Amino acid sequence: MPRRVIHKWRPPLAFVLGGTLAAVFCLPLIGIAYFRVAGGVLGWAETSWMIGWMAFVATAILGFLLWRLVLRPVRALTGYAQSEGKTDAPVHVGTPELSQLTQSVIAMATRLRGREAVLRSYADHVTHEFKSPLSAIRGAAELLADDSLPAADRAKLVDNVAMAAARMADLLESQRALARAHEPMADGRCLLSDVAAGRDAVRIISDGIVPLSDQVMQIVLGHLIDNAMTHGAREVTLEVRGDVLLVSDDGPGVSSGNRERIFEPFFTTNRDAGGTGMGLPIVRQMLEAHGAAITLAEGPGAVFEIRF
Structure with a gap:
């Protein structure tokens, strides 16, 4: 089973992006209003410094949230995908949408590694298992070429060839069945x-x-x-x-x-x-x-x- 992502409450991606855009839109308006109200009390220079610091703090907070909830999870997921699933999978991610994406990528990487292992093991198995039926077919072909071979021995060799061919067909059909098993069928109950x-x-x-x-x-x-x-x-x-x-x-x-x-x-x-x-x-x-x-x-x- 693929590794599960640890789910913790995080704001949805739409909320994060909407909040960022709202802050970008509202900060200048807040700055203008504050400048008009406080400019005549604190002085224009002091008010400008206050607005600058407020903008800096707000930008730092928004930047941290975007890094924490979006940029860092995307980088972690990108690194995991580029390593073809060989590194540790991310377990803590940002928004729920990124959490679902990460779980899907982990599941896909697990399936791909499983298929690779199956193909590798199948190649090794075929190399070993096909030797016996191929040897039987080759030996039978050499003996059947002898016209003096008794009919009973000839029939036995033909049976051996048929059995060897059936064995090879079974192995190939099993591999096809295993490949089909990787593909999910329709869900249901x-x-x-x-x-x-x-x-x-x-x-x-x-x-x-x-x-x-x-x-x-x-x-x-x-x-x-x-x-x-x-x-x-x-x-x-x-x-x-x-x-x-x-x-x-x-x-x-x-x-x-x-x-x-x-x-x-x-x-x-x-x-x-x-x-x-x-x-x-x-x-x-x-x-x-x-x-x-x-x-x-x-x-x-x-x-x-x-x-x-």
């Missing part, structure tokens, strides 16, 4: 029981409204349920607790050595059965694109906690 209706081996402990669209929840629950069943679970339970959704199963759970890695793209313990390790990363990226977060909680079986 849905009833959990409506989304889970018709799904086998799913039991709802506590129903409730989920602040995500039906389409998003269908994808999220689909990946989580498929992941649970693939790893030996017989039942998945759903429970809404305020702004938290718990998705639990009765499977063997996640080992301590894998708990820190289950959301990494392409990490899987089910590779022999065709697992690509992209289900949970897709779920996490899709939820983050909608302002939610998923973590692995403690409990019997695998327990996922989704916070909205």
Whole structure:
């Protein structure tokens, strides 16, 4: 989740700019009126000095407010953007408008870093994972060129080529699915029981409204349920607790050595059965694109906690 900006009361930007313009307009009028009233009492020289000091003090106050509420936050945000999100993000900003802008920039930088990490990990993974199917295809092509190869061996090699090609297609489709998960779908709300209706081996402990669209929840629950069943679970339970959704199963759970890695793209313990390790990363990226977060909680079986 992107870092949150600390919100403190600050005057709106329109108030700051309007107050500055009003002061610029009124100060000369006040000076003229004061000069006419006090000029004959204090003398023209003393009155001029008084008006000058009043203008100086007023200008200093306005300058400080503009620096504090506008210039400094804009400079901090500009520095953060120029560093591509590598420096510490601003946490105290000026007006509410700048606060919203800063939060949007932080969220955008977080998403961009996530996409960069995914592309980097995907390139590394493809380099490693594609070696096996490519080697199988290359070896099969060399052997199939032999006209004396028995028909049974030829059929087996053709099957190996088909399996290798399917594996490569699965990897590419998983990457496309992960890229799509970064893009937020339409916002909405849905009833959990409506989304889970018709799904086998799913039991709802506590129903409730989920602040995500039906389409998003269908994808999220689909990946989580498929992941649970693939790893030996017989039942998945759903429970809404305020702004938290718990998705639990009765499977063997996640080992301590894998708990820190289950959301990494392409990490899987089910590779022999065709697992690509992209289900949970897709779920996490899709939820983050909608302002939610998923973590692995403690409990019997695998327990996922989704916070909205």
